[in-house]
Amino acid sequence: MGNYGTNVDEKWQKKWEETELYKFDDTNLENKLYTLEMFSYPSGSKLHAGHWFNYGPVDSWARMKRMQGHNVFQPMGFDAFGLPAENFAIKTGIHPKDSTMKNIDTMEKQLRAMGAMFNWENEVITCLPEYYKWNQWLFLELYKKGLAYRKKAPVNWCPSCNTVLANEQVVDGACERCSTEVTKKDLTQWFLKITDYADELLEELDNLDWPEKTKAMQRHWIGKSIGAQVTFKVENSDLQFDVFTTRVDTLFGVTYAVLAPENNLVDSLTTAEYKAQVEEYKDQAKKQSDIERQSITREKTGVFTGSYAINPINGRKVPVWVADYVLNTYGTGAVMAVPAHDERDFAFAKKYNLPIERVIEGGDSLPYTEYGKMVNSEEFNGLVGEEGKKAVIKKLESIGLGAGKVNYRLRDWLVSRQRYWGTPIPMIHCEKCGTVPVPENQLPVELPYGVEFSPDGKSPLSKSEEFINTTCPTCGGAAKREADTLDTFVCSSWYYLRYADNKNSEKAFDTEKINKVLPVDMYVGGPEHACMHLLYARFITKALRDMGYINFGEPFLALRHQGLILGPDGQKMSKSKGNTISPDDYIKEFGSDVFRMYLMFGFDYTEGGAWSDDGIKSMGRFVDRVERILESCREEINNPKNDKTTLDKAEKELNYMRHFAIKSISEDANKFQFNTSIARLMEYTNTLSKYLTEEVKNPSFLKEVIIDLIKLIAPFAPHFAEEQWELLGMSYSVFNEKWPVFDPKALVKDEIEIAIQVNGKIKAKMNVATGLSEDEIKEAAINNEEMKIFLEGKEIKKVIVVKGRLVNIVAK
Ligand code: ANZ
Numbered sequence: 001m002g003n004y005g006t007n008v009d010e011k012w013q014k015k016w017e018e019t020e021l022y023k024f025d026d027t028n029l030e031n032k033l034y035t036l037e038m039f040s041y042p043s044g045s046k047l048h049a050g051h052w053f054n055y056g057p058v059d060s061w062a063r064m065k066r067m068q069g070h071n072v073f074q075p076m077g078f079d080a081f082g083l084p085a086e087n088f089a090i091k092t093g094i095h096p097k098d099s100t101m102k103n104i105d106t107m108e109k110q111l112r113a114m115g116a117m118f119n120w121e122n123e124v125i126t127c128l129p130e131y132y133k134w135n136q137w138l139f140l141e142l143y144k145k146g147l148a149y150r151k152k153a154p155v156n157w158c159p160s161c162n163t164v165l166a167n168e169q170v171v172d173g174a175c176e177r178c179s180t181e182v183t184k185k186d187l188t189q190w191f192l193k194i195t196d197y198a199d200e201l202l203e204e205l206d207n208l209d210w211p212e213k214t215k216a217m218q219r220h221w222i223g224k225s226i227g228a229q230v231t232f233k234v235e236n237s238d239l240q241f242d243v244f245t246t247r248v249d250t251l252f253g254v255t256y257a258v259l260a261p262e263n264n265l266v267d268s269l270t271t272a273e274y275k276a277q278v279e280e281y282k283d284q285a286k287k288q289s290d291i292e293r294q295s296i297t298r299e300k301t302g303v304f305t306g307s308y309a310i311n312p313i314n315g316r317k318v319p320v321w322v323a324d325y326v327l328n329t330y331g332t333g334a335v336m337a338v339p340a341h342d343e344r345d346f347a348f349a350k351k352y353n354l355p356i357e358r359v360i361e362g363g364d365s366l367p368y369t370e371y372g373k374m375v376n377s378e379e380f381n382g383l384v385g386e387e388g389k390k391a392v393i394k395k396l397e398s399i400g401l402g403a404g405k406v407n408y409r410l411r412d413w414l415v416s417r418q419r420y421w422g423t424p425i426p427m428i429h430c431e432k433c434g435t436v437p438v439p440e441n442q443l444p445v446e447l448p449y450g451v452e453f454s455p456d457g458k459s460p461l462s463k464s465e466e467f468i469n470t471t472c473p474t475c476g477g478a479a480k481r482e483a484d485t486l487d488t489f490v491c492s493s494w495y496y497l498r499y500a501d502n503k504n505s506e507k508a509f510d511t512e513k514i515n516k517v518l519p520v521d522m523y524v525g526g527p528e529h530a531c532m533h534l535l536y537a538r539f540i541t542k543a544l545r546d547m548g549y550i551n552f553g554e555p556f557l558a559l560r561h562q563g564l565i566l567g568p569d570g571q572k573m574s575k576s577k578g579n580t581i582s583p584d585d586y587i588k589e590f591g592s593d594v595f596r597m598y599l600m601f602g603f604d605y606t607e608g609g610a611w612s613d614d615g616i617k618s619m620g621r622f623v624d625r626v627e628r629i630l631e632s633c634r635e636e637i638n639n640p641k642n643d644k645t646t647l648d649k650a651e652k653e654l655n656y657m658r659h660f661a662i663k664s665i666s667e668d669a670n671k672f673q674f675n676t677s678i679a680r681l682m683e684y685t686n687t688l689s690k691y692l693t694e695e696v697k698n699p700s701f702l703k704e705v706i707i708d709l710i711k712l713i714a715p716f717a718p719h720f721a722e723e724q725w726e727l728l729g730m731s732y733s734v735f736n737e738k739w740p741v742f743d744p745k746a747l748v749k750d751e752i753e754i755a756i757q758v759n760g761k762i763k764a765k766m767n768v769a770t771g772l773s774e775d776e777i778k779e780a781a782i783n784n785e786e787m788k789i790f791l792e793g794k795e796i797k798k799v800i801v802v803k804g805r806l807v808n809i810v811a812k
Pocket residue numbers: 225244245246247250260325326327328329330331332333334335336337338340341342369407
């Protein structure tokens with residue numbers, strides 16, 4: 001090991017802090033660059049290599065940007081509410097607040113040891129009242145705008161843990177904690193009306209610099225579907241129901257209709273004869289998850305209701321069934337079944353012997369699910385696809401039994417949780433006045449500390465007398481507080497706004513300030529957040545814009561996802577599997593820069609991979625080598641033996657490599673290609689080291705070369721570079737220096753190698769000056785020494801020059 005190590009880390013971390021080197025200058029926002037990493041969840045386990053892989057390279061990117069003239073804002077904070085702390089408390093008796101604050105303390109220390117340019121003065125911790133007060137404010141604003149509402153809805157229920165589970169906590173239909181099969185329970189819940197923004201959330205994806213895959217996932221999740229709504233009247237009854245279809249061109253092929261088991265009409269439609277079997281079927285369906293129910297391969301089941309419906313286009317009578325492959329939460333909770341042209345309907349019809357009738361031409365066998373000419377469809381025969389749909393819709397409209405309709409898969413966001421460790425929902429229930437919002441001047445509604453939160457199916461806050469009992473803000477009578485807490489994704493849907501004005505005690509944030517610092521220019525985090533956090537944040541931003549609090553509608557202009565660093569066994573790192581890689585020991589041995597560089601060099605940033613420390617020693621040696629080289633150069637620079645000012649051959653070569661490195665690193669690191677950036681640094685170092693084996697004739701050139709080397713290495717090895725910069729006698733700090741700019745002239749090599757062919761076969765190679773004309777190249781080729789043998793006694797017929805590559809001499 002060289003001099004470089006943790007003592008150097010500490011020295012510079014201290015100096016950076018003392019001199020407030022990275023303090024964000026919010027008075028000069030023209031070149032602001034808001035660089036954001038998804039904030040951390042303060043878990044009991046310490047930071048592992050994966051966290052470093054997220055934060056370290058992004059910090060390197062931001063450091064380069066800073067040197068390129070950007071005013072970087074890179075805040076950090078903690079997503080501090082949530083289930084894990086509560087479950088930990090249930091297991092150990094340690095209060096979630098105590099464990100969380102202790103974890104934050106540890107993680108802050110670890111994050112500081114990374115030596116990133118975090119703006120700690122802008123820190124946000126979501127479980128503290130100074131943050132969740134504004135989370136409550138946000139909820140009330142949404143409520144005022146009609147974007148927060150309460151309704152009864154079926155939710156996931158674990159009968160063993162006695163609690164509601166979020167969708168994300170249901171794994172393959174079972175509770176993630178105890179593996180008990182999850183059932184549905186009807187509960188009155190708070191929702192946020194994200195569906196109001198479905199169209200805009202979809203449209204604006206096109207303008208974002210985000211990974212295509214993530215955009216595709218959001219598009220799919222929003223699931224805009226253009227189709228039609230068709231009304232089926234029930235035979236011998238006043239009842240009717242609507243179906244949603246994307247294939248109204250198949251309307252003549254409907255041979256039965258299906259209601260979801262939960263559809264409100266099921267009971268009134270079911271005839272006495274079929275009551276028992278329908279009831280049994282409904283009970284059965286409650287146990288299945290939506291995912292299972294939609295599976296194409298799963299065996300279809302269903303029961304007949306005893307009723308018939310009338311197809312509005314031809315008056316045909318079709319049986320109405322109940323089947324769980326129809327979801328009550330999508331479209332109208334009812335479908336028209338066209339077995340000839342739909343996979344699921346086909347399987348169902350086969351199983352229950354229902355008729356299958358072709359109405360679209362094409363394909364050898366059924367079901368045929370593509371578009372084609374309409375057949376067996378009376379006056380519509382011969383129409384194809386959109387034109388057929390339009391015609392059928394027109395007809396339905398004229399008889400008042402249908403219309404075009406756009407449908408979304410996106411559902412409103414269920415935000416209430418029957419849990420303790422979260423933001424209390426600022427609502428009051430009064431028997432006289434109903435549900436009343438807590439007045440803003442009474443915020444925050446504080447989360448009480450002493451609460452019994454072992455799970456028994458009731459919201460823990462409902463059991464706290466001091467919390468739950470209050471007075472109604474409207475009538476002054478006795479009333480009860482809302483006992484549910486907010487989903488933690490509400491906290492994370494706007495934390496990036498609060499960072500920019502985190503000490504504001506009057507408002508959530510100051511509009512003018514936010515409009516200047518935001519939107520986030522570069523956001524980096526895991527791809528698993530595609531359809532939750534990243535969608536929620538976009539929605540909240542749009543809602544706040546429409547309320548006039550901000551003037552932009554997209555929070556994150558650019559987005560990148562880091563890959564996952566897996567344990568050495570190729571599995572996801574987890575404490576229970578004992579395969580986590582802690583950075584601490586590596587940092588102690590190699591220093592934080594080597595660890596950071598190794599992660600950048602050893603793994604593709606968006607791919608990640610299984611941890612192996614095979615190469616970390618050689619990364620350590622690389623840094624040592626750079627250090628030794630720089631040390632030897634200092635000699636040459638301070639006591640020059642020569643004073644030549646022109647560049648000879650070796651110097652030109654080094655100069656070429658220098659500018660090549662500047663160009664490639666600037667381009668690659670900008671694209672988050674850190675591994676190739678570091679490879680270029682290594683090449684640069686090698687060429688320099690080769691150059692130094694001979695006597696240095698031009699010391700001022702050498703000085704330029706090493707100044708650029710230190711600058712180029714600075715974003716990747718910040719402590720090391722700062723130390724070397726100082727040793728070179730330069731003034732603090734290298735991060736206030738300008739990033740080098742490459743000189744295109746230096747990248748033009750003065751000689752190039754050209755192949756000489758005789759009759760199309762390569763015979764020799766020659767070096768020619770780059771500036772030569774075609775005729776000069778021809779002549780050089782013909783007169784080349786080695787050619788004499790091949791051309792002897794032959795007559796040259798033609799000479800062809802492919803510029804910069806080869807000369808072909810045609811001779812007989
Ligand atoms: C008749 C039909 C004929 C259909 C055909 C398809 C092909 P997307 O694209 O996802 O919007 N559907 C409608 N509501 C449903 C529900 N609640 N549960 C399950 N399936 C439902 O899909 C729309 C299609 O999915 C609709 O078009 C409907 O089946 C079915 F040859 O109607 B189709």
